[in-house]
Amino acid sequence: MRPYVDEELCTTCGACEEVCPADPNVFVIEDKSKVVHPEACIECGACVEACPTEAITLKE
Amino acid sequence: MSMFCYQCEQSSKGTGCTAFGVCGKDPETAALQDLLIYGVKGLAMYAHRARQLGVADHDIDVCTIEVLFTTVTNVNFDAARIAEIAHSLAGMRDKAKALYEQAYQAKHGTMPEPLGGPAAWTPAETQDGLVAQAQQIGIEAARAKFGDDVTALQELILYGLKGVAAYADHAYVLGQEDDNVYAFFHEALDFLTRTTYTLDELVGMTLKVGEVNLTVMAMLDAANTGTYGHPVPTKVRVTPVNGKAILVSGHDLKDLQLLLEQTEGLGINIYTHGEMLPAHGYPELKKYAHLAGNYGGAWQDQRKEFDAFPGAILMTTNCIQKPKETYQGRIFTTGLVAWPDVVHIGAEKDFTPVIEAAQAAEGFTEDTEAQSIIVGFGHNTVLGVAPVVIDAVKSGAIRHFFLIGGCDGAKPGRNYYTEFAEQVPQDCVILTLACGKYRFNKLDFGEIGGIPRLLDIGQCNDAYSAIKIAVALAEAFGVGVNDLPLSLILSWYEQKAVCILLTLLHLGIKNIRLGPSLPAFVTPAILQVLVDNFNIMPIGTAEEDLACILSPKVA
Numbered sequence: 001m002r003p004y005v006d007e008e009l010c011t012t013c014g015a016c017e018e019v020c021p022a023d024p025n026v027f028v029i030e031d032k033s034k035v036v037h038p039e040a041c042i043e044c045g046a047c048v049e050a051c052p053t054e055a056i057t058l059k060e
Numbered sequence: 061m062s063m064f065c066y067q068c069e070q071s072s073k074g075t076g077c078t079a080f081g082v083c084g085k086d087p088e089t090a091a092l093q094d095l096l097i098y099g100v101k102g103l104a105m106y107a108h109r110a111r112q113l114g115v116a117d118h119d120i121d122v123c124t125i126e127v128l129f130t131t132v133t134n135v136n137f138d139a140a141r142i143a144e145i146a147h148s149l150a151g152m153r154d155k156a157k158a159l160y161e162q163a164y165q166a167k168h169g170t171m172p173e174p175l176g177g178p179a180a181w182t183p184a185e186t187q188d189g190l191v192a193q194a195q196q197i198g199i200e201a202a203r204a205k206f207g208d209d210v211t212a213l214q215e216l217i218l219y220g221l222k223g224v225a226a227y228a229d230h231a232y233v234l235g236q237e238d239d240n241v242y243a244f245f246h247e248a249l250d251f252l253t254r255t256t257y258t259l260d261e262l263v264g265m266t267l268k269v270g271e272v273n274l275t276v277m278a279m280l281d282a283a284n285t286g287t288y289g290h291p292v293p294t295k296v297r298v299t300p301v302n303g304k305a306i307l308v309s310g311h312d313l314k315d316l317q318l319l320l321e322q323t324e325g326l327g328i329n330i331y332t333h334g335e336m337l338p339a340h341g342y343p344e345l346k347k348y349a350h351l352a353g354n355y356g357g358a359w360q361d362q363r364k365e366f367d368a369f370p371g372a373i374l375m376t377t378n379c380i381q382k383p384k385e386t387y388q389g390r391i392f393t394t395g396l397v398a399w400p401d402v403v404h405i406g407a408e409k410d411f412t413p414v415i416e417a418a419q420a421a422e423g424f425t426e427d428t429e430a431q432s433i434i435v436g437f438g439h440n441t442v443l444g445v446a447p448v449v450i451d452a453v454k455s456g457a458i459r460h461f462f463l464i465g466g467c468d469g470a471k472p473g474r475n476y477y478t479e480f481a482e483q484v485p486q487d488c489v490i491l492t493l494a495c496g497k498y499r500f501n502k503l504d505f506g507e508i509g510g511i512p513r514l515l516d517i518g519q520c521n522d523a524y525s526a527i528k529i530a531v532a533l534a535e536a537f538g539v540g541v542n543d544l545p546l547s548l549i550l551s552w553y554e555q556k557a558v559c560i561l562l563t564l565l566h567l568g569i570k571n572i573r574l575g576p577s578l579p580a581f582v583t584p585a586i587l588q589v590l591v592d593n594f595n596i597m598p599i600g601t602a603e604e605d606l607a608c609i610l611s612p613k614v615a
Binding site: 008011012013014015018019029030031049050051052053054 | 070072073077078079080081082083084085086360363364367381382384470472
C-alpha cells in the first residue's frame with residue numbers, strides 16, 4: 001500500500017511530510033503535497049491520521 | 061501530541077484541527093499560541109484593574125496587541141520565537157502587577173488580594189515545559205467548564221479581538237493610537253477570565269468588539285491616508301517587466317515605503333503581492349517609479365507563485381505558508397510574521413538582506429505583454445463622485461450594488477465568488493476589498509456611464525471605506541443602510557474577517573451572505589441568535605442567491 005493525495009482537498013499544510021517517518025520521506029510539498037517516494041512507505045498511516053483535510057488515503 | 065484549534069474557516073472537517081493545522085501550524089506551535097492567549101489574559105487582569113485606578117503603561121498596551129496579533133492565522137509559525145514571546149509576556153505581566161499593586165496601595169493603604177488564574181501563571185523555563193503547561197488550558201478545557209455555547213461566544217470575542225489587534229498594530233506603526241482602545245483590550249480580555257456569564261453579557265461584549273473595531277479601522281484609515289494621501293484611481297500593471305525584482309506581501313504600507321526608499325536607484329523593481337495591491341493607489345507610494353506592478357494572486361497560491369518569482373520576497377503581516385526549499389533562501393519576514401529558519405528583518409528595518417537576495421537572483425529577463433487593472437477606490441474617491449453615482453441610481457442606470465469581498469482561501473467552494481461576480485447583471489456595480497478579489501479582479505467588467513463596474517476599495521481594513529460609502533449613500537437617499545440597493549456577499553478565512561463581521565453586526569447590517577462555510581466555533585444555538593437578529597445566511601449557489609437578491613420585493 002501507498003498514500004494517494006486528493007489535490008482538490010490538499011491545502012499544502014505540510015502535515016504529511018512532517019509526520020512521515022519513512023526514509024526517504026514519502027512526501028514533498030510542492031504546490032500540493034506530492035507522493036515522491038511511494039516505495040519508501042511503511043504503511044504506518046501517520047499521514048492519513050495527521051492530514052487535517054482528509055486528503056490522503058492508503059491504497060494498493 | 062494533539063492540538064485543538066478552530067479559529068479559521070479552514071478548520072479540519074468543519075469542527076477543528078486536532079492532529080495538525082490546515083494552515084500548516086504544528087501542534088507545538090498551536091499549544092504555545094494557546095499559552096500566549098492565556099498569558100495575555102493574565103496581563104489584562106492586572107492592566108485593566110490598574111487603569112481603573114488611573115494608571116496605564118504604554119509598553120504593556122503595545123505588548124497586548126502584539127501578542128494577540130502573533131496568534132492570528134498565518135502570522136507566526138516559529139515555536140521557538142513564540143516561546144521567547146511567552147517569557148517576555150510574563151515579564152510584562154509582572155510590570156502590570158506592580159503597577160496595579162502600587163496604585164492600589166496608594167489609594168487604600170493596603171496591598172490588594174493577589175489575582176489567581178491566568179494572572180498567576182509562571183512560565184516554564186523550557187519550550188517543552190511551556191508546551192506541557194499549554195496542554196492544561198486550551199479550548200477543550202474551556203468547553204468542559206463552560207459548555208459549547210458559552211465557549212463559542214468567548215472564542216468569538218477573542219478572535220474578534222485578535223483581528224482588532226492586527227489593525228491597531230498597523231495603526232500604531234504609523235503613529236495612530238487611542239488609550240480608550242487599549243483600555244478596551246484589557247477590559248475584554250479580563251472579561252474572558254470570568255467564571256460566570258449571562259448570555260446578554262456575552263452578546264453585549266461581542267458587539268462591543270465590533271464597535272471598537274470600527275474606531276480602530278477609522279484610526280488605521282487616518283494613519284494610511286494621513287501618511288500616504290487618499291488613494292486615487294490608479295492603473296496597476298499585473299505582468300512583470302525586465303529586471304531584478306522584490307515582491308512585498310502583507311498589509312504594512314510602512315514596510316513597503318521603507319523598502320521603496322532603500323531600493324531607490326538600485327535598478328530593482330518592487331512588486332506588490334496579495335493585500336499589498338491597494339498600495340499602488342496611495343500618492344506617496346505610487347510616486348516611486350520602481351513600484352512596478354502587482355504579481356500573483358491571493359495568499360494560498362504563494363507556493364507556486366513564489367517559486368516562479370525570480371527575485372526576493374518580503375512577508376509583512378499574514379499570510380505566510382510553509383516556504384518551499386526552492387525559495388527558502390530568498391524569502392524574508394518582518395514585523396510579527398515568522399517562520400523557522402527564514403531570515404527575519406528586525407525593528408530597525410534594514411532590508412539589506414532582501415536587496416542582496418534580489419540582486420543575486422536572476423530577475424525577470426524580458427518584458428511581458430502589458431496588462432493592467434485599476435485600484436484606488438477608497439471613500440474619498442467614491443464619495444467625490446457621489447452625485448454621479450446617486451444620479452445613476454435614481455435614473456435606473458445602476459440597479460444594485462454588490463459588495464463581494466473578504467479573505468480568499470484554498471477551498472474549492474470559493475469558486476462561488478468568481479461565479480457570483482461573473483453573473484452580476486450589467487446594470488449592477490461590484491464593490492470589492494481584501495484578497496478575495498483575486499477570484500475576479502482581472503476580469504473585464506466594463507463601465508456604467510463612466511463608473512467602472514468593479515470598484516476596488518482596498519485592503520480588508522478598508523471595510524471602513526465601504527462602511528463610509530454605504531452610510532453616505534443611505535443619507536443621500538434618506539434611508540437606512542439596510543434599505544439601500546446593496547447586498548453584502550462576504551468570504552472569510554481568519555480573525556480580521558471576524559472583527560469586520562462584528563462591526564457590521566454592531567452597525568445593525570442585516571442579510572449578509574457569509575461563506576464559503578460558517579465558523580466551526582459557532583454552535584447551532586449561537587447561529588440561531590445571529591439569524592434571528594441579523595438574518596445572516598450561508599451562501600448558496602451564485603444563481604440562487606442572485607435571483608433571490610434581485611427579485612422584486614413584495615410590498
